[in-house]
Amino acid sequence: MPLLKVVDRDGREHDVPARSGQKLMETLRELDYGISAICGGMCSCATCHVYIDADWAAKIPAAMSDERELIAELSHHKSGSRLSCQIEMTDALDGLRVTIAPDE
Numbered sequence: 001m002p003l004l005k006v007v008d009r010d011g012r013e014h015d016v017p018a019r020s021g022q023k024l025m026e027t028l029r030e031l032d033y034g035i036s037a038i039c040g041g042m043c044s045c046a047t048c049h050v051y052i053d054a055d056w057a058a059k060i061p062a063a064m065s066d067e068r069e070l071i072a073e074l075s076h077h078k079s080g081s082r083l084s085c086q087i088e089m090t091d092a093l094d095g096l097r098v099t100i101a102p103d104e
């Protein structure tokens, strides 16, 4: 079971167990300080926006064009921006550090 390091919108870091084979979004939306994921993972709402730490960005498959286009429209997008519904958790991502992006 990979362990996430999740930084909330107040800057506090939490250790959060995730499940391999599930989307990162599915773990984050269960947290009080997590994301809303309104569209349920359809890559259409961007309410699952997170920032992936630079050390980890290369270890995650690159975003597809629909994800990239949606992120480009966000006012808070920056280097490391990803939609957590598009990232599948694996054991190789044990220790992944993500920051919850501000609400749009």
Ligand code: FES
Binding pocket: 025, 037, 038, 039, 040, 041, 042, 043, 044, 045, 046, 047, 048, 083, 084, 085, 086
């Ligand atoms: S949950 Fe809507 S885009 Fe990710």
